[in-house]
Amino acid sequence: MTTILEQGNISIHTENIFPIIKKALYSEHEIFLRELVSNAVDAIKKLSMVARSGEYSGDISAPEIEIKFDKDKKTLSISDTGIGMTAEEIKKYINQVAFSSAEEFITKYKDSAAEDPIIGHFGLGFYSSFMVASTVEIDTLSYKEGSEAVHWSCDGSTQFELSASDRTTVGTTITLTLMEGEEEYLEPARIRQLIKTYCDFMPVPIKIDGEVVNKHEAPWKQSPSSLTDEDYLEFYRYLYPFQEDPLLWIHLNTDYPFVVNGILYFPKLKPDIDITKSSIKLYCNQVFVTDNCEEVVPRFLLPLRGVIDSTDIPLNVSRSFLQGDRTVRRIADYIAKKVGDSLKALYRDDPAKYIASWQDLGNFVKFGSLNDDKFKEQVKDILIFRTTAKLGDGEEAAKVEVQTEEGDAWSEVTDNKPATDAKGNFYTTLSEYLERNKDKHENRAFYATDEVSQATYIQLFKGQDLELLFMDSFIDTHFIPTLEREYSDVKFVRVDADLDDTLLDKEKQSEIVDPATNKTRDDEIKEMFEHAINRPRVNVKPQALKGEGAPPAMVLLPEEARRMQETMAMIQQQEMQFPDDHVLMVNTGHPLIQNLLGLSQSTIISADGGSSPAGDLAKMICNQVYDTALMAQKGFDANGMKTFVERSNTLLTKLTER
Numbered sequence: 001m002t003t004i005l006e007q008g009n010i011s012i013h014t015e016n017i018f019p020i021i022k023k024a025l026y027s028e029h030e031i032f033l034r035e036l037v038s039n040a041v042d043a044i045k046k047l048s049m050v051a052r053s054g055e056y057s058g059d060i061s062a063p064e065i066e067i068k069f070d071k072d073k074k075t076l077s078i079s080d081t082g083i084g085m086t087a088e089e090i091k092k093y094i095n096q097v098a099f100s101s102a103e104e105f106i107t108k109y110k111d112s113a114a115e116d117p118i119i120g121h122f123g124l125g126f127y128s129s130f131m132v133a134s135t136v137e138i139d140t141l142s143y144k145e146g147s148e149a150v151h152w153s154c155d156g157s158t159q160f161e162l163s164a165s166d167r168t169t170v171g172t173t174i175t176l177t178l179m180e181g182e183e184e185y186l187e188p189a190r191i192r193q194l195i196k197t198y199c200d201f202m203p204v205p206i207k208i209d210g211e212v213v214n215k216h217e218a219p220w221k222q223s224p225s226s227l228t229d230e231d232y233l234e235f236y237r238y239l240y241p242f243q244e245d246p247l248l249w250i251h252l253n254t255d256y257p258f259v260v261n262g263i264l265y266f267p268k269l270k271p272d273i274d275i276t277k278s279s280i281k282l283y284c285n286q287v288f289v290t291d292n293c294e295e296v297v298p299r300f301l302l303p304l305r306g307v308i309d310s311t312d313i314p315l316n317v318s319r320s321f322l323q324g325d326r327t328v329r330r331i332a333d334y335i336a337k338k339v340g341d342s343l344k345a346l347y348r349d350d351p352a353k354y355i356a357s358w359q360d361l362g363n364f365v366k367f368g369s370l371n372d373d374k375f376k377e378q379v380k381d382i383l384i385f386r387t388t389a390k391l392g393d394g395e396e397a398a399k400v401e402v403q404t405e406e407g408d409a410w411s412e413v414t415d416n417k418p419a420t421d422a423k424g425n426f427y428t429t430l431s432e433y434l435e436r437n438k439d440k441h442e443n444r445a446f447y448a449t450d451e452v453s454q455a456t457y458i459q460l461f462k463g464q465d466l467e468l469l470f471m472d473s474f475i476d477t478h479f480i481p482t483l484e485r486e487y488s489d490v491k492f493v494r495v496d497a498d499l500d501d502t503l504l505d506k507e508k509q510s511e512i513v514d515p516a517t518n519k520t521r522d523d524e525i526k527e528m529f530e531h532a533i534n535r536p537r538v539n540v541k542p543q544a545l546k547g548e549g550a551p552p553a554m555v556l557l558p559e560e561a562r563r564m565q566e567t568m569a570m571i572q573q574q575e576m577q578f579p580d581d582h583v584l585m586v587n588t589g590h591p592l593i594q595n596l597l598g599l600s601q602s603t604i605i606s607a608d609g610g611s612s613p614a615g616d617l618a619k620m621i622c623n624q625v626y627d628t629a630l631m632a633q634k635g636f637d638a639n640g641m642k643t644f645v646e647r648s649n650t651l652l653t654k655l656t657e658r
Contacts, residue, residue, distance in 0.1 A: 029132050029182070033191065034198035035125030036078045036174055038287050040065045041204050043082025043172055047143055050083065056143045058170060065206045067195075071186050079173040080204075084142040087150045087162060094126065094138070094152060095160060126174075130156045132185060133176035139165045140172040201286045218286050220263045220307050224251040236265050239281070240305055244268050247357040249306070250342045252335065258312035260331055264339070265305045269360045278302045283309040295328055298336045300368040300375070308335075336368070340378035347382040355427055358384060359473075366479045380486070384427045385447075386470040388462050389436065428469075430483065434490065437467055441500060445492045447471045447480075456551050456632050457495035463547040464502050468495060496633060497559040499543070499585065508544040508589055525586055525593060528600050532622030537580045544589035552590040553629040556583040578633065584626060596621055620651055 044063040050056045066079045085093065129136050138152040151165035167173070176185075184190050192213050195206055201218035219227060219235045232249050246265035254260050264280070280293040280302075286309060296308060312327055343365065347354045354361070365383060369376035428436075433445065446461060447469040448454045461468050471480060480492055510522035522542035529540045541556075557579065565579050586593055600618035627644045 030194055032128040032132055033194045035128045037199045040078055040080035041202050043080050044204050046083040063204050065204055067208050069186050074178045075175055076185055077173055077175040081171045084170050084172055085140045086142045086147050090150055090152050129176055132178055132182040134179045135177040137175040139167045141167045141170050143170045198288045220261045220309055247360055250339055252338055258331055260310045262308040263306045267305050279305045281307050285311055296331055298332050300371045336372055336375050340375050344382055363473055363475050366475045370482055384429055387426045387428045389426055389467040443490045445490055446495055448495045453632055453634050454495055460550055463549055493559055496556055503545055505544040505546045505589055522588055525588055525597055529586055529622050532619040533626050539583045541583050542586045542588045545587045550587055552587050552592040553625045554585045555629045555633045556585055624651055
């Protein structure tokens, strides 16, 4: 059993804690202005509350905060038309460090506070003024009848003076005599900049030289029905000048089980955007806190822009940093759900806007599906893909013509038919695609990732009326495995990974050229290319392709092997190296291949009467055919491209010799 030697209370001395409050509580000196202006706004709100309760009958119709400078005296003053203080209240709320008057006031006027919430809850903000001031003075007159004006002064020590003041109007003025090195706060331009940063949307006019310098109205606090599209766009342009207009926006407005207001914008994504960095501004009662909302906003929504304002997000005592807890996680879940619901509503109510925004919007949706199972479940039915499908002859979709900003129209299509935009691009959901193609290739989904480099493959599929999906955003490589888990019975195959039997001409049987060994013409072609390219790890595969536009050869990358290569490249943070193990599919039905086989077996008589094997030229052409197929896969390194160009020049020279 432990023996208790002594019990008692820990004694905290103000001479020890005061320097901490002054020097270490806030990370930036400029925060003092935010704190003092916030206190002034609170004082004005408090006066409004007591007036509504009938305890004050004075004029409250023109509330304002005024900031003045005196460069000769090195003073900066912040004056408000708020509730004021008595001498007893100064002793209670100013002299007792960390005794928050806001908490006591809210308890007394809780009904009014619900309508007009108080900003401050800590009681320490006032002391941030000592980070920049050698002396701080208060001149104040309380709203209470019979009150006398009071003057309070402190030089940053634990000593203060309390005396009579000559103030004659209800309210408070805080006067700071600035220390050496803090003269920047005597410049009106600097104070204007700080007001715009921290206090721009405070609900009270803030004046410098008689001019209101804060924007004053916070759109996110207004009802969505009272705002027009132009209001939302104007606010975005104000927050993010010189940026392209956003794709769309979502207005957050809830007061249960927590208070969250805000406007979130979906920007047009640039290739250089950092999707791990937040650009959303966090406010608390219209007071700017930080532009780092990584704890509040789900990771996949970090590229969004806009404002989130909540009194329920727990900040530390300096209001500078978030304190992660269950409430923060619940707010993040609410934001994710609100975004998902809004996207579903947009897909349902305004498909023109949804499809027009999909190129950028799709990355948010897919990234969210990768990172949040609840969000994935929300949006699974609104995932769309561009497709090569078109309406058949005589088919007509049920059209709903809608004008976009560019004047384009979009046609809504039903009954598993693809949807199209005005540029002729068709879109479909995966379930519609699978249903449409179940008779041709049940439970197989063919897709392309690069419309330019894979053009040959795409054309081959289109020529045989095989529908392809385009999965060509930067996130699709990671998203396809998610689709495979969701559609476990579906095999996803890239166009350059394998050739569907529909593409092969089964009727063209390879001719047997040696009955004794059953050696076929395909075997000869295979041997010819294997000898010419001399790459043991390349699997030469002679096959006849359908269609006149089919190429003489194609390089195929087995799906699983390619994905493994991509995964390793991602882990090692390197660019994917083209794999040595791949398939060279030689189209035996192409005239070039047939002519090439004959050329390799003939003799060319040179001009000087000598002879040289035609196989040398055939070998060169085989390599040219292989490299041309490789080029479609972007399978060249610098040396490969150099060799290809040199061989092309040599080959053209030989073919033009007389």
